Amino acid sequence: MDLGDAELNERISAGLTAVENLLEVELAKGEDFLVDKVMHLTTAGGKRFRPMMALLASQYGPDAGSANVIKAAASLEIVHLATLYHDDVMDEADLRRGVDSANARWGNAVAILAGDILFAHASRLMSELDTATVAHFAETFQDLVTGQMRETIGPRGGDPIEHYLKVINEKTGVLIAASGRLGALHGGAxxxxxxxxxxxxxxxxxxxxxxxxxxxxxxxxxxxxxxxxxxxxxxxxxxxxxxxxxxxxxxxxxxxxxxxxxxxxxxxxxxxxxxxxxxxxxxxxxxxxxxxxxxxxxxxxxxxxxxxxxxxxxxxxxxxxxxx
Missing domain, CATH: 1.10.600.10 (Farnesyl Diphosphate Synthase)
Structure with a gap:
């Protein structure tokens, strides 16, 4: 989307290109039978909203759009991709981003393992940043799993609206929140x-x-x-x-x-x-x-x-x- 300023649009666009390049390099690591699975949804597209949020948040510090910001942004997108693989298994989805879901194409076991290896890629990138990033990722990952579990077990007699708001915060809100935090952190805000x-x-x-x-x-x-x-x-x-x-x-x-x-x-x-x-x-x-x-x-x-x-x-x- 147009961010309202030509120079900012150019900076964020350049940052997103750098994120895309890093995704291609990072996700190409490993055995061939892994690479085609983890690249499946990456090459299918997506809005890259979380990297954009991280890049925007980095603008509040002296290191806006730095190599560490790009690594953080790419890590967040990889985590998001991993959750899509797992969500599609949970939801028995046939399509994702206009293509066959991984579980429809290769089965549930392969889709789950592809999501797992994506988490490994994200963890490796975050380890190249600092322990604060790794610690925040651990908290975020716990929230993501909690949200999925909360959705699975249901409100258990509680207020279904309150339950639903907690679920979407844990499944969606926390990762975009992490994008704001890690982009700003590595931008030096x-x-x-x-x-x-x-x-x-x-x-x-x-x-x-x-x-x-x-x-x-x-x-x-x-x-x-x-x-x-x-x-x-x-x-x-x-x-x-x-x-x-x-x-x-x-x-x-x-x-x-x-x-x-x-x-x-x-x-x-x-x-x-x-x-x-x-x-x-x-x-x-x-x-x-x-x-x-x-x-x-x-x-x-x-x-x-x-x-x-x-x-x-x-x-x-x-x-x-x-x-x-």
Whole structure:
């Protein structure tokens, strides 16, 4: 996306190219039968959002875009890729980034092992930085696994909305938060700015995931390119759905009767989408987005004004444009 300043766009673009080059070099290490597996999703593309966040965060120190920043950014992208391999096994997904998922192509065992070797690559790169980076990665990895486990076991009688917010923070927010922290750290930013960028990354991660939830239910297929109700077909009840299920009245009652698991018929999906359109699910999910946007603004206010701060503000506000 356009970051609002030509010079900053050029710097971040150069940094992303350096990250891409490092990914190619790092992931080519090892036996041939490993390399083609770990490169599978890397070459399929992706937004490289986490490296971009790390590169932006590095702009607050004297070592912006340095070799260590590039290593940190590449490590974060490798960790993200590893989680995709494992997520696809958990979700029994057939496609990822427009290509066959690793588990669909080679089976679950190979997909899990490919994810594991990606974690090994990330750990090796981080070990070339410092122990603080390795320690933070250990905490982040623990959060990622906790989030996946939390999602698997369910709310266990607790508030399903609170449970879901914890899950998406642990599965999505923490890695974008780590991008803010490690980019700022290796860019040489102050402790105050490192903390602000860490918290900002967490808020942005939550915003992006909730917006994706809203798009899945309420988007126009011709505009979003996504088929509405994909999560419903998989039995995944995201934030707007959970808000609607908690609603009193006829709409909530029928949704609770209908959404007892994955929806297998087009008719049921269409009916669920119609009911969700009549519910307050979208409105309440957007209110949650606004809450995290307010948190993002609070953290942005801790940063010095400049092109990088303008870009981060633009990044956070861009989410509302995606909702439409």
């Amino acid at each position: 102050s402790d105050e700015h490192i903390d602000a960028l860490y918290r900002l990354g967490s808020a942005i991660g939550m915003i992006f995931q909730i917006v994706d939830d809203i798009i899945d239910i309420y988007s126009d297929h011709s505009e979003s390119g996504k088929t509405p109700g994909t999560d419903l077909r998989e039995g995944v009840f995201t934030l707007p759905v959970l808000h609607a299920l908690a609603e009193e009245g006829e709409v909530g009652d029928e949704l609770r009767a209908l959404l007892t698991g994955p929806l297998t018929s087009d008719g049921d999906v269409d009916r669920a989408l119609e009911l969700l359109g009549r519910s307050t699910g979208r409105e309440k999910a957007l209110a949650d987005v606004q809450r995290y946007l307010a948190e993002a603004e609070t953290q942005i206010a801790r940063l010095p004004e400049g092109t990088a701060t303008d870009a981060l503000r633009r990044l956070a506000n861009y989410t509302m444009e995606r909702v439409g």
